[in-house]
Amino acid sequence: MIIAANKIDRPQGLRNLEKIRASFSYPIVPCFAEGELSLRQADKAGLISYVPGEKTFEVKKSLDDKQKVALDSIQKTIQQFGSTGIQEILNKTVFDILQYIAVYPAGSRLTDSKGNVLPDCFLMPPGTNALDFAFRLHTDIGRDFVKAIDIRTKKAVSKDHVLKNGDGLEIMTK
Numbered sequence: 702m703i704i705a706a707n708k709i710d711r712p713q714g715l716r717n718l719e720k721i722r723a724s725f726s727y728p729i730v731p732c733f734a735e736g737e738l739s740l741r742q743a744d745k746a747g748l749i750s751y752v753p754g755e756k757t758f759e760v761k762k763s764l765d766d767k768q769k770v771a772l773d774s775i776q777k778t779i780q781q782f783g784s785t786g787i788q789e790i791l792n793k794t795v796f797d798i799l800q801y802i803a804v805y806p807a808g809s810r811l812t813d814s815k816g817n818v819l820p821d822c823f824l825m826p827p828g829t830n831a832l833d834f835a836f837r838l839h840t841d842i843g844r845d846f847v848k849a850i851d852i853r854t855k856k857a858v859s860k861d862h863v864l865k866n867g868d869g870l871e872i873m874t875k
């Protein structure tokens with residue numbers, strides 16, 4: 702279990718966080734979902750450049766006074782806690798608790814021209830092998846599986862090859 706201690710930006714947020722920490726031994730992540738939502742909306746509108754989970758964002762367009770105040774408040778909270786906490790909760794849940802791995806299909810570029818990780822990856826459970834991944838891509842790909850090529854080493858791997866986080870595979874079929 703993981704506790705998402707939301708509303709950390711509110712006046713009693715820090716005090717409430719300390720109460721939660723004193724009461725529970727689970728991992729606790731301070732967060733403020735409203736700030737994350739605002740940043741994502743501002744990014745979508747082209748006002749800022751923001752990558753979820755990052756400690757900073759870049760203002761791209763002129764902002765009115767209300768927008769400046771809101772973004773300044775969000776930035777202060779991020780500086781205090783390191784992030785909005787939302788991506789950290791997702792990462793802890795998926796990678797630490799569930800122990801899933803990210804696997805990239807061949808042909809996918811791992812990053813875009815700005816260095817942003819692209820969303821064309823698959824979250825797979827621990828112990829996933831190359832054949833499991835082939836079936837995850839498509840039943841026909843799994844059924845016609847011959848071998849897989851590790852996109853980093855360019856070496857062939859067998860259907861039983863257990864994948865690690867960040868692996869990329871090109872699946873060869875009949």
